[in-house]
Amino acid sequence: MQTTIDQYQAVIRAAAESKTPLRIRGGGTKDFYGNPAAEQNSTLLDMTDYNGIVDYEPTELVITARAGTRLADLEVELDRHGQMLAFEPPHFGSAATLGGCVAAGLSGPRRAAAGSVRDFVLGVRLLDGKGEDLHFGGQVMKNVAGYDVSRLMAGSMGTLGVLLEVSLKVLPKPAIETTLCMAMDEAAAIEKMNQWAGKPLPVSATCFADGQLFVRLSGAEPAVRAAQVKLGGETLVDDMVFWRSVREHTHGFFQPDKPLWRLSIKSTTPSLLLAGRQLLEWNGGLRWLSTDDGEDAEAIRAAAKEAGGHATLFRHNKSGISVFHPLPSGMMKIHRALKEKFDPSGILNPGRLYSEI
Template identity: 50%
Template sequence: MPPENPRELIDRVRAASAARTPLRIAGNGTKAFYGEQVAGAPLSTREWAGVTSHEPSELVVTVRAGTPLAELETVLAEKGQCLPFEPPHFGPGATVGGMVASALAGPARASAGGVRDFVLGLQLINGKGEWLTFGGQVMKNVAGYDVSRLMAGSMGTLGVITDVSLKVLPFAPAEATLVFPLSQADALAQLHRWGGQPLPLNASCYVKDDTQPDAPELLFVRLRGAKAAVEAAAERMAQEAGGTRMDNAQAGPDWTDCREQRLPFFSAPGAEHGLWRLSLPQTTPVLALPYAQLIEWHGALRWLWAPASAARELRSTAAQAGGHATLFRAPASGDAGVPRFDAQSAALTTIQQRLRAEFDPAGIFNPGRLG
């Protein structure tokens, strides 16, 4: 029988806390590239795995952190359900704990919501080796400080997530993908117009493959929802912006490749280039930057390859637009000491330090991961 509590993880944390030995928390390490690199003894959650509860009629699943994400998605699919925020795997063996800790979401993020929006409750081991429970299995259980959602995106700096309860949703009854030959400016303008209308928009991706001469600029838009709504919107949008409809058998793998960053755009153009992620307001116009971009989330997420020396330019441009820039994947030749994340305000830094002092007083969890 599987163990009833993560005793081995608890003992490891208590020993590390007593010795003030840093711990590098990970599942299978598929997102180890994300954030600042961490030194410390590895602490893996892989052995603490399994779906412990699934209530399809209640749209709730509870799962251990070391459970492979693919396994969870298979269990949900058997009941016609899914994680609507489409978390990326970035390699085989990606775990549920890594999904929550990184809070990374796929193409549907702008329409469906992010990881944090679907976390109902969780259990974690804090820096004192205490196994704590926050939240529950229904939305109304959330009261006071919503600690469970605070863990989404904490990158393992506040505790070892052991179990998480998630809200899930049924697969959409219908889906359609349209492709439009539009320039970046026209694509953004069209997305902004559609965004203000009652259309079943689910995901979008603007891209120009600069590795191919004379490659067209293309906007892909995915619709999901009731069949009648999807069909009506697809016909209307195709006529309005000169689009054509793709076969779902072709479009499905393309969206997966977008989520997993396997499209040609995501191949590094050179060892000195890193992959930058610019998070901006959706209505931000075309940026005056000399780098090709892939744009998701209806304009809110912009990917580009640039050398580390462009950090100041990219971060200044993003800040002027009301957003921020992250060095998502460091250059193969090194990042020249460029921080992965933007500098925080003094107020946010103070809050972060107080949270860490409360959850991890010895400072042993992924020290420096967030910069």
């Protein structure tokens, strides 16, 4: 595998010298996400050849794998030992890779209960914009003195470095899981989700759509059965299929021909009066908005800001606006400084996160 790294380094150094943009790509299942990559006068850096599990000790709950490793293969190996990626990352296709998962920084239905992908990153190995081979973090939780650079890579969209290897904390799979379904309106669902989130209940995921609230319970059987009696509702058959459809956006709500917004806001925010259909996750902290073309992006972002959060045009960006919520000038200054430090020639996925970097 060192030969592969040598090849990557040679490509990066040549690109830096000629100021040629690099399009860093794994399985390509998240090409739709983020600002469009520059394809003209750019070079593709395919990471899928650098794959495989480097180290996995189930008793330590830590796995280290190469960036090109398919998420599906990683999860099969974890499942053999009764373990899982607790942040439940979306794949959006069978070719999804570990590097793409971390670079995109996306988490699935379990995020509100377990944490985000950033919370589980323990260490990374990467190539910076000069082709230097760098290591950050390690394989234990308390191993950082100073800035936790490894977690900085989560959600950076490949603009700060080319991920080579990632060490992740994993968790045991719950003994049992069951999903309850109950009819109610959105206001009642928001109230219930936040009420239950403040109690010692084994709630691992919530979803509200089309007048139905879905609540997943996970954990030891006595705790799950007791919560099931306490919360009521009907037991959902094939609940694994349902949650996979929410995670992978194959649920009927997610229409690929319509713009899809992702609003991350305070979970207690009342119903947002925005045009289009909405699906709520994370106890109301994540609100998906499916709209028609031409909807006012400024109004959507103003509503998200008013609710203490931000809005991302997650899919179907035909308007040419910035996908990610604009940053305050002070925050953008920090982003630019980080970009300059890790990628002084500005060749790594330029503009993929923000046009300024």
